[in-house]
Amino acid sequence: MSEKEEHLDAPAAAQSSGEPVIRSADDSAKGYTVHAEDWHFDEVRVYVSGTVSMDNAEHVRRDLVRAVTAQPMKNVLIDLSKVEYFDSSGAAILLDIFRVTDELHTSLRLVNVPERIRSLRDFADLDRHIESGILQPRPEPNLLIQIGEGMLQLHRNTVDILTFIGAAVEALIHDVARPGKLKWDRLWKLVDKAGSDAVPIVTLLSFLMGCILAFQAAVQLRKFGANIFVADLVSVSICLEMGPLLTALIVAGRSGAAYAAQIGTMQVTEEVDALRVMGIDPIRYLVSPRILAVALALPCLTLIADLAGILGGCLVAAFSLDITPVGYFNQVHKVLEFTDVMKGLIKSFVFGIEIAMIGCLRGFQVRGGAESVGAATTSAVVTSIFILTVTDAVFAVLFYYGPSF
Amino acid sequence: MSEDLQSNHTASPPIISVRNLTVGYGDEIVLRDVSFDVLQGEVLAILGRSGCGKSTLFKAMVGLIEPIQGEVYIDGEKVLPVLEGASEKILRKVGVLFQSGALFSSMTLAENVAFPIRLFTKLAERIVERLVMLKLAEVGLTGKERLLPSELSGGMQKRAALARAMALDPKILFFDEPSAGLDPVTSAEIDQTILRINATLGTTVVIVTHELHSILTVADRVIMLDKDEKNIIAAGSPWELKENARDQRVVDFFNRSPADDRGPVR
Numbered sequence: 002m003s004e005k006e007e008h009l010d011a012p013a014a015a016q017s018s019g020e021p022v023i024r025s026a027d028d029s030a031k032g033y034t035v036h037a038e039d040w041h042f043d044e045v046r047v048y049v050s051g052t053v054s055m056d057n058a059e060h061v062r063r064d065l066v067r068a069v070t071a072q073p074m075k076n077v078l079i080d081l082s083k084v085e086y087f088d089s090s091g092a093a094i095l096l097d098i099f100r101v102t103d104e105l106h107t108s109l110r111l112v113n114v115p116e117r118i119r120s121l122r123d124f125a126d127l128d129r130h131i132e133s134g135i136l137q138p139r140p141e142p143n144l145l146i147q148i149g150e151g152m153l154q155l156h157r158n159t160v161d162i163l164t165f166i167g168a169a170v171e172a173l174i175h176d177v178a179r180p181g182k183l184k185w186d187r188l189w190k191l192v193d194k195a196g197s198d199a200v201p202i203v204t205l206l207s208f209l210m211g212c213i214l215a216f217q218a219a220v221q222l223r224k225f226g227a228n229i230f231v232a233d234l235v236s237v238s239i240c241l242e243m244g245p246l247l248t249a250l251i252v253a254g255r256s257g258a259a260y261a262a263q264i265g266t267m268q269v270t271e272e273v274d275a276l277r278v279m280g281i282d283p284i285r286y287l288v289s290p291r292i293l294a295v296a297l298a299l300p301c302l303t304l305i306a307d308l309a310g311i312l313g314g315c316l317v318a319a320f321s322l323d324i325t326p327v328g329y330f331n332q333v334h335k336v337l338e339f340t341d342v343m344k345g346l347i348k349s350f351v352f353g354i355e356i357a358m359i360g361c362l363r364g365f366q367v368r369g370g371a372e373s374v375g376a377a378t379t380s381a382v383v384t385s386i387f388i389l390t391v392t393d394a395v396f397a398v399l400f401y402y403g404p405s406f
Numbered sequence: 407m408s409e410d411l412q413s414n415h416t417a418s419p420p421i422i423s424v425r426n427l428t429v430g431y432g433d434e435i436v437l438r439d440v441s442f443d444v445l446q447g448e449v450l451a452i453l454g455r456s457g458c459g460k461s462t463l464f465k466a467m468v469g470l471i472e473p474i475q476g477e478v479y480i481d482g483e484k485v486l487p488v489l490e491g492a493s494e495k496i497l498r499k500v501g502v503l504f505q506s507g508a509l510f511s512s513m514t515l516a517e518n519v520a521f522p523i524r525l526f527t528k529l530a531e532r533i534v535e536r537l538v539m540l541k542l543a544e545v546g547l548t549g550k551e552r553l554l555p556s557e558l559s560g561g562m563q564k565r566a567a568l569a570r571a572m573a574l575d576p577k578i579l580f581f582d583e584p585s586a587g588l589d590p591v592t593s594a595e596i597d598q599t600i601l602r603i604n605a606t607l608g609t610t611v612v613i614v615t616h617e618l619h620s621i622l623t624v625a626d627r628v629i630m631l632d633k634d635e636k637n638i639i640a641a642g643s644p645w646e647l648k649e650n651a652r653d654q655r656v657v658d659f660f661n662r663s664p665a666d667d668r669g670p671v672r
């Protein structure tokens with residue numbers, strides 16, 4: 002056996018002689034030879050020597066393919082006895098060469114494989130059951146299967162949602178029926194997060210919305226000399242529609258998304274399961290206080306939004322329509338009824354329940370990892386926007402045809 | 407080459423040098439003035455009870471946290487904080503297996519393993535694919551290539567993370583508690599994989615662990631850290647320490663439970 006082979010066989014021995022077997026990837030970028038020799042009339046022997054590493058594997062492969070396919074021989078032997086450094090990429094290209102020779106119906110054998118390389122992997126054993134395309138995305142099933150799976154998914158989803166709503170309502174009733182058992186400080190913290198922290202953004206956006214409404218109305222009303230009606234328009238539309246809806250959308254973006262992300266992450270890290278095994282119903286522990294918190298906070302925020310919006314209208318009215326604040330508020334007082342404000346608040350109470358429920362539901366639906374949490378957050382906001390708008394439409398019809406207060 | 411270089415294994419050149427390293431978080435110093443070498447081709451285990459700063463030392467060694475004082479050299483090159491200009495050379499030489507596995511959850515196993523290969527080499531996609539297969543076969547995950555990490559058990563995730571850590575055949579592999587939370591069989595399999603890589607590729611292995619059995623199986627040398635001294639309190643071969651240590655903390659560690667006292671592992 003040559004001295005080099007000994008090195009390959011026994012790294013420890015080679016090390017102790019002071020000559021490192023393993024060269025670092027950077028100084029082994031070059032330095033290989035592939036050289037073919039006819040052995041018998043139907044046999045070619047290919048010698049690989051030097052260094053085969055991730056940096057030159059591509060070249061080695063090309064040369065090997067050329068050597069193997071140059072003349073179609075019955076048998077190809079690849080002799081590795083002179084290889085000094087050989088890493089997994091070498092093993093990978095050998096696997097590839099096996100595939101090439103299989104296609105040519107030549108038989109390929111590795112000879113003089115140093116022990117060290119052989120233990121890199123049992124290639125001969127591996128190449129037979131190569132399933133190619135492992136890096137490609139999973140194949141799409143055919144259309145019928147997809148439709149079927151879609152229906153099943155829909156069914157499971159519906160069952161999930163209904164179960165969740167049932168459980169959440171049950172938990173809520175439980176909590177509301179026995180307020181003594183409620184953890185008020187936890188609830189209070191949640192109200193603080195969902196409510197107090199949202200006050201600045203709600204105030205600002207609603208104020209601006211009031212300004213915009215007043216401004217657009219002013220352009221039209223001035224034509225008829227009906228300037229003063231700007232107060233009617235702003236106050237009624239803010240209190241009935243814009244206030245509750247705008248606030249709800251903001252809270253859906255803040256708290257709904259946050260709940261989905263929180264509960265989703267808890268689901269991933271098995272915190273939810275930890276609650277379950279301690280005998281705590283996660284729906285009661287996590288969902289019911291959140292629903293209560295948003296349902297309480299949202300009407301308060303809406304009230305603030307109403308005030309800010311009306312003030313915004315007042316500002317624009319004063320500057321562009323020469324209506325004094327006193328005149329403006331007199332008019333508001335005349336047209337705005339208590340029931341209008343109440344209608345808005347009732348709506349926002351319902352919106353609050355919906356936002357928290359959707360956020361928590363999406364959180365509980367998380368399966369898998371970080372990506373799934375992201376999807377849940379997105380879906381919480383989008384679903385909320387949809388449901389809020391639909392609910393608003395239903396309320397509009399109800400309030401119009403329903404019994405007046 | 408001189409005579410003593412030939413006779414003495416410990417004379418092979420250090421591949422990692424830790425010099426007067428002081429690390430901590432904010433004002434809290436976790437380790438003070440620590441120095442040691444890791445030799446080319448050895449398996450070094452870093453031991454110590456929880457909270458003594460093993461992970462902290464580990465992170466400083468791979469450049470994830472900046473030392474308060476001192477330096478770490480890998481192959482003679484100073485390790486800089488990873489995002490502030492760690493050289494590609496160092497990054498390619500080092501493979502890291504984190505305590506939690508840290509597989510990318512949005513990618514399949516095959517994509518996870520292919521990620522560093524695609525990042526650092528120009529290999530053709532076909533070769534990358536073969537390479538990924540080899541690596542996953544090495545850790546016994548053939549057939550699971552297209553699954554997402556969340557579709558695997560904890561042990562399988564750990565093994566897939568190991569495959570990713572060794573994707574580029576790094577010169578040095580770092581392991582943070584590779585057997586944490588694994589069953590003894592899987593954990594022994596991981597030990598065997600570590601030994602195989604060390605033997606076939608001559609990879610230097612630095613492993614943080616407190617699994618006595620796995621230390622005695624895989625480690626050539628151990629260093630033991632202590633929370634109060636904030637430094638190394640013992641170093642040497644694991645068997646030597648087990649038999650001859652006099653320091654009570656070391657004795658406690660090696661002889662804490664008779665069940666672990668299984669005699670030499672062959």
Ligand SMILES: Nc1ncnc2c1ncn2[C@@H]1O[C@H](COP(=O)(O)OP(=O)(O)O)[C@@H](O)[C@H]1O
Nearest residue numbers: 431434436454455456457458459460461462463
């Ligand atoms: N990110 C961090 N911020 C502040 N202190 C930390 C942080 N990580 C760890 N520590 C502290 O550093 C010490 C060592 O922690 P660690 O290195 O994780 O220990 P080990 O891995 O040995 O169990 C502990 O006291 C821990 O509280």
Ligand SMILES: [Mg+2]
Nearest residue numbers: 460461462505
């Ligand atoms: Mg740790």
